[in-house]
Amino acid sequence: MSEPVDVDLALIGGGGAASLVLAALGRRGPGARVAIVDPVHKRGQDRTWAFWGTPGTFLDPLLSASWDEADVVTPTGRRALPLRPLRYAMLRSAPLYDLAAQAEKELSAVRITERAEQVADDGERVLISAPDGTPLVRAAWALDSRPRPPRRPGRTNWLQHFRGWWLEADEPVFDPGRAVLMDFRTPQPARGVSFGYVLPVSDRFALVEYTEFSPAVLSGDEYDAALRGYAALLGLDLAALRVREVEDGVIPMTDGPFDPHPSPRVVRLGTAGGATRPSTGFTFSAMARQADDIARALAAGRPPLPAPPYPARHLWMDAVQLRALDRGLVDGVAFFDRLFARNPAERVLRFLDGTTTPAEDLKLMASTPLLPMTRAAFGDALARIRP
Known part of the structure; x- marks a missing residue:
């Protein structure tokens, strides 16, 4: 049986949460020995994050777009929201994965393209093994961002579920200066809330999305029908537009408690660590805070335990x-x-x-x-x- 790789920090899962940790560690320079355990090496465009925050962070060069104003629309009218000193921002996954790959190289991190099956924590070290029992990594700390359910079911269990179309036009169609944060003119479900939104990258390219907060997902045809209806509300001629990409997602909205620290040396990140806001499904800002907390703690010689994502x-x-x-x-x-x-x-x-x-x-x-x-x-x- 092969010997496991010995490191200070093992990242189990290589998606957004792990990429933000790598980027945060990379900004502080070489230090901790790091390994990433994931059967898939994330590259390219597979998701889009929208979030708000203050300008002037390391993320600024990576953003596809940002807005100082956003609209909330209801059947009775449109409300323009001035966001300063905050701004609403869009980050597509490809530049974040590229930044993480660069940090991985600078940190001389070890990448193991295997699926982690067992994570055994004896209180001194964490041993991560493959499905066949082969030991992969022995680490002082493991950061696990794989999706997991809450520690116990919530009293209320909803989902934020959505489908978005990246629409491209030959002529100016969108207003790149403002985003539509929530447009509630969509038909409302019997149980739940629905809305559309528009995130324009340019006057000819935008993400148009239909979202529901409700207990159950829809079929693909139902999402497409909802998007066609929302495009009609916006006055968009879909015959004159091209759907360049489709994005789908399902995010838990639950008051069930997630366990961010299930054993002495295992820390969960992302949704599994409670980073998803139960009332909205937003996750990215909390993941970024977790990553910064971890990098600061390691640099100071402290355990990489992030603060709770929300009070x-x-x-x-x-x-x-x-x-x-x-x-x-x-x-x-x-x-x-x-x-x-x-x-x-x-x-x-x-x-x-x-x-x-x-x-x-x-x-x-x-x-x-x-x-x-x-x-x-x-x-x-x-x-x-x-x-």
Whole structure:
């Protein structure tokens, strides 16, 4: 039996979370011995992340587009949201994977194109083995970003699920200066919330997407029909446009707890580590924070344990919101419209990013429909104390 590779840090999985860790380690220069264990070496374009944050980070040269304004649209009108000092940004996967590959080279990292089956943590080292039992890596710490369910099922379990078309035109069609963050003019599901959005890279190229927050996914034909309907709402002539790429995704929206530190020397990242915001499905900003925390800790000689992705009070607020939507206590479109109408856009976006203060959270809660949200909070409290 071959001897495993000995390293300080093993990354199990090589997607967005691992790529951000590699990029963060690369910015600090060679130090820890690193191995990546993944049967697939991620390259090229396989996903798009949209997120908000402040300009001036290492991600700026990688962005496909960014916007200082975004629109929220309902059947009753359009609200233009000034986002400064934040901005809404789009990052496609290819440049991030390229940056991670460059960091991997600079760090002299070892890449093992095998599937990790067993991750055995004895409290001193972590042994990662292949499906046939072959030992692959022995590491001081393992960062595992493979998808996993919550530690226990949530009281509310929804999904953010979507399909997007990258549309290309021969003539100017899109406004590259502004994004559509949420367009609620789409037909609403019987149980859930739907919306479209538009992220223009140029006046001739944009991502047009249909998204639902609801308990179950749709069929491919249903997503396509929804996208055709949304394109018609936008006044787009699909006969004059080309669908260059299609993106699909399913992201958990649940108040079930994820276990970010399942054993002494194994740390979970990404959705498996709780980086997905239960109320929206957004993940990227929290993954980036996790990566920076890990790189700083290693550089300081500390264990690579990132801070919790979101404050506990925010997870409680998300649980109450999900319950209110799931039980039909609030209308989803009206809820989000009211949230943006009664708060500065920056406050709402920072809350969804997990960075608002307790005082700001109280203002946000006061701007929601108080009676139904109080009922949802009371129901959530009862559900928590039941065996």
